[in-house]
Amino acid sequence: MTSSILAANNAPLLDVRDLHVDFVNGRTVTNAVRGVSFQLGREKLAIVGESGSGKSTVGRALMRLHPAKARITAERMHFDDIDLRNVSEAQMRTVRGKRISMIMQDPKYSLNPVVCVGDQIAEAWLTHHPGRKAEAKAKVLEMLDVVRIRQPERVYSLYPHEISGGQGQRIMIAMMLITDPELVIADEPTSALDVSVRLQVLGLLDDLVASRGLGLIFISHD
Ligand SMILES: Nc1ncnc2c1ncn2[C@@H]1O[C@H](COP(=O)(O)OP(=O)(O)O)[C@@H](O)[C@H]1O
Ligand SMILES: [Mg+2]
Structure with missing residues (x-):
């Protein structure tokens, strides 16, 4: 390149x-x-x-x-x-996932199949805020709302195989943003998604960059 x-x-x-x-x-x-x-x-x-x-x-x-x-x-x-x-x-280790987050192409390969999605997002936050489990769930529910997941309480306890590709990518975005990073690297974050869902996720990322004052590196082949 x-x-x-x-x-x-x-x-x-x-x-x-x-x-x-x-x-x-x-x-x-x-x-x-x-x-x-x-x-x-x-x-x-x-x-x-x-x-x-x-x-x-x-x-x-x-x-x-x-x-x-x-x-x-x-x-x-x-x-x-x-x-x-x-x-x-x-x-x-204090930078990665905390100040710089990376959103990968396909949530299917990034989510753990045997842990409910809410706990996985909580884990990302707890890594940088150890021992604050009680707060973590509230943070996750707030974040699910930010990425426009409807019924966050219900979605929290779903497993990766129970959610759609678009929801999965929103979950990944929630996981990457919950630590309040300054920079997000999104590596083809929508290429595994259908066109209509792709536009929604792109719109969401765009809004989040503006509203949270993030730096975003967006990687795409098209
Ligand atoms: N771990 C690796 N070992 C050897 N070559 C690699 C490795 N990762 C990427 N490459 C090579 O580096 C080049 C760029 O790869 P990559 O950054 O994945 O491209 P892109 O993301 O633009 O599709 C390719 O030629 C690829 O084969
Ligand atoms: Mg690539």
């Missing part, structure tokens, strides 16, 4: 300059990302490119979720005042 991305107009939350990601496999090196630069404030940024062009690799590099064989270099790679190039895993 080469850089083709727009710039911020307020204090940058993310500042990435000349990001390269190579996958090293024995003597074979794949240059998955070649010199991507962008700045992002509390605004939307789209990364668009064909399949295999390195979009997810950029997202994972920002979350420090890349495989060990990935080699990452950048002239600058800052989230707020954190240098993502040499952040410790301990510090990254």
Whole structure:
């Protein structure tokens, strides 16, 4: 992927300059990302490119979720005042899921099939607010309402196989937003959905970015 991305107009939350990601496999090196630069404030940024062009690799590099064989270099790679190039895993655990969240493509593979969806959203919050179980459920119900799930009390106790794809993606969005992140990376969040549901979820994300003052990186192949 080469850089083709727009710039911020307020204090940058993310500042990435000349990001390269190579996958090293024995003597074979794949240059998955070649010199991507962008700045992002509390605004939307789209990364668009064909399949295999390195979009997810950029997202994972920002979350420090890349495989060990990935080699990452950048002239600058800052989230707020954190240098993502040499952040410790301990510090990254306070950032990942809390200050930066990533919404993946298909909720089917991201939700645990044997835990009701409400408890899974609660878990995301409890990870960063340990021991506050009593508050967690109220937070989840509030969040289900934010992502426009009707009958939140009922949906809370449903299992992943009992909900539709659109509901599943709303659940994922609720899970990603419940920690009040500053930046959300949405990696093709609607490509597993029907067209009509896709538009609803896109509208929802758009509203949430505006109303909560989030930065959003939206990844899409179309
Ligand atoms: N874990 C990995 N090991 C080796 N190569 C990878 C790995 N992940 C991605 N790649 C390669 O990096 C390139 C970009 O992949 P990816 O970021 O998933 O593209 P996109 O999200 O744009 O479809 C592809 O050529 C892919 O094969
Ligand atoms: Mg991808």
